[in-house]
Amino acid sequence: MDEKNVEKALPPNTHTHIAQAPSPNNGYTGDRPHAGGGGDLTMMSGNGEAAARLEEMGYKQELQRNLGMVSVLGLSFAIMAVPFGTSTTLNIALTDGGPVTILYGWIFVSLVSLAIAASLAEICSVFPTSGGVYYWSAMLSTPKYSAFSSYLTGWLGTVGNWTVTASITFGGSQLILAAATLYHEDYVPTAWQTVLVYWAALLGSLLINIFFARHLDKLNTICLYWTGASIIITLLAMADTRNSGEFAFSHFDASPSGWPSAWAWFVGLLQAAYTLTGYGMVAALCEEVKEPAHQVPRAMVLSVVAAAITGLVYLLPINFVLPDITPLLEVASLQPMPLLYKTVTRSAGAALGLLFLILGIWVFATIGSLTAASRCTWAFSRDGGIPASGWWKVVNPRFGIPINSLILSTVVCALLGLIYLGSSAAFNAFTGVATICLGCSYAFPVLCSLLRRRHMVAKAPFSLGKAGFVINIITVVWISFSIILFCMPTAIPVTPTSMNYASVVFAGFSTIAAVWYAVNARKHYHGPTGSAVRVNGST
Template structure:
């Protein structure tokens, strides 16, 4: 054993992660706090979140009715009903594999560090720091861009609602950006001054999502024309995409992949959950897939002519779809109100998760200026500086829209790619080391774990290429380009420069963790 390992073991009590007899899931607060200390951190946040609240946050971040609505134009462009329906089913299965893989690891290492901590613990000592740094940046950028995409999509829908009564109204880019920044500011203020009510807000989100079934009932009951079962289940038209049919279907999977990609973000709240090793994994694998299927299949049955939907100036066809199907701008506005309600919860929840991810990574010095971002405000008991940083980064990302109409696609693409990569890395590390560290996990995948982990890594590797593709070709001007690769490269460059200048010398990952040193695989 190295001197470094002996020092870590003398600092924290040793409790092996390899044996279930150690009872990693403790019901009492002292046990949870002791486990956190074994992982190298002191308890700074209040543990006031239960299972229902965490589940509500998970639903808020994924925001299925809202997420599928804001990305509807992608699926309509790249295949229509077949892409909407079977794309959702396919991505639901692979997302369940990813969520289950992460939940298994989270049950062993329930900390707000999430993916970057898991990568450090599951990789070999030689590469631990670099693996942690790489995964930490991917996860943090993914959290930021998810927050940006959720907030931006809702801002577009708000302005698109104005066209329900004034069809000649075309929102300007500046108007969209101003609404976007106002929404970010509102979310920031709620996260700071109403933090004690976030638990209740997350719970209300569950009920609001359930009430939103009214949207489907209203559309089916008011529609003058309903499509046949053949159309709903088998109509495929990719002529608007320019891609070959099969590839267009894959490109259109971004609608489902983006909506379902937020399950891992709830790990950032581990240190605010009463029993994180049990409750957070459960929230990760909650079946948002069923919610999406209930919402999307009826849409296929009432879907009007697709071409006008794709020609709306806001790039958000759902308001026009509601108006066309119901024949009433008032009814359409009422349905949008339900969608925008989900958006409010999603915006608040995603910024909460992004700030906690930023705070956790800063504790180990992963972000420039970490000394500022890791501070927990003693008055509010939350990392306000990390909240402000996350808000500012998202606000700056909104400037992309001033140069490109495809900014929203860039946000969704980068969010899906970055979060996907950050999810895949710890799972890959676990696979390469024979899954020995997670074999006795409280939330165990058992004998199916190897196959489930392989599906996770293979799909995410393929999706990196897939979601850098433009929604439609040919790309005739800069405004129609998919800027996902540009944003991804920009953040990667910042991370690489910071690593070369500072992090490679000073960043060592979660080095104070006793559980890392005690593992026989270390």
């Protein structure tokens, strides 16, 4: 792609070299001051090269680059939290098909997620910034629609990050209270008890993110080992198989859902789709990674591969030991996994031990998801995309992290928890909104790239090559279909308590975004090129 075409492709005031993939010789141009101070950037590597590249994209280096690929891989893996995610959403798959939905739904969504992750990784390798999807949309759109594309994608991505954090934290809170039923079968957690545990978990995650920020990379690495050990122990505990291979691989019963069989299978995909969403969130940590153009894209793709394998190893034994589904679906907490463990192991103590391993994974996931959500909020605020952005974009000088954005993300998630006081289907609403919003935010930059014949990623360090068009099309088509799919209730007929409120929550956030755009953002929001550190070097 020649320089003239690149200039036409970019938003106003954007240097042409931003659209080109960085190379080892892509040095500092000298037209802006180095945020870190000192040194010839053309001779620097590692953190210096990453900081120089960040300045080319219009931002100062404000966060410490102390993460490597394993840390990012661990964070992505922690957010997806396969054993935890598939356990807390097990009732969805059991309602909509059972073993066939659990197993083949996971395989199908894993393949599609791999295509999405690869599409995002390619773009991320060209634009490795914490702005992530909203920055990519701005760069890949035409100048006329750059700001609006960025604003729309930014809100979708931010809301998606918030609701993923809410759903992970909320699901674990339900699971904690469900553990009490192992010893007290008549105990039914109240809505207020669930919300209070949820708020306590959010507060704990906030404090860890603030006071142990320097150790988050170690926590993410530990998560990989904890998950592996948890799966091995779970397999050993459930080794006494009960069901036939025919049942585990081919039993399908959609009668609890009330939906036609084919449609029930698709609705049941929410279990896998919700679990496999976190890989794109790690783009928000690009400015804390030493070599983001290479390490973050690899971590995105490898985390999906690792999650896919992990899911198969964890879910297949569940199909073999799955007891009668009816009692599992009648659990008041909507979390059947504790009862499943107790039924299989014939011991409340053993079930509690297995549940402890899953809750350990939940702790890592809660911390990691709030980390990603806060960085996403901070990055979008840095460009004025959120009301009162001047407050949320501040990086605390003592801790070196955006504490205000951490607090905002925590408060938003805490307020979302109030939905549960009015509907027991709140968790399904969170999972649905998270999947829809993140999916849309992933699809939009990929669609922009497709519409422009993938010229902007032609020289990407992480290139999909000739397969790029097909992979990108799969990404856009699946996400478009999933928007409709995951607004559906998991079962019919629909009641006020079983209603899928994903569309309501989605509409609520959309209204806030639209009002803010009409009142303020359309006049003042200019997208990434309107950053506090502009591309032309002015402040």
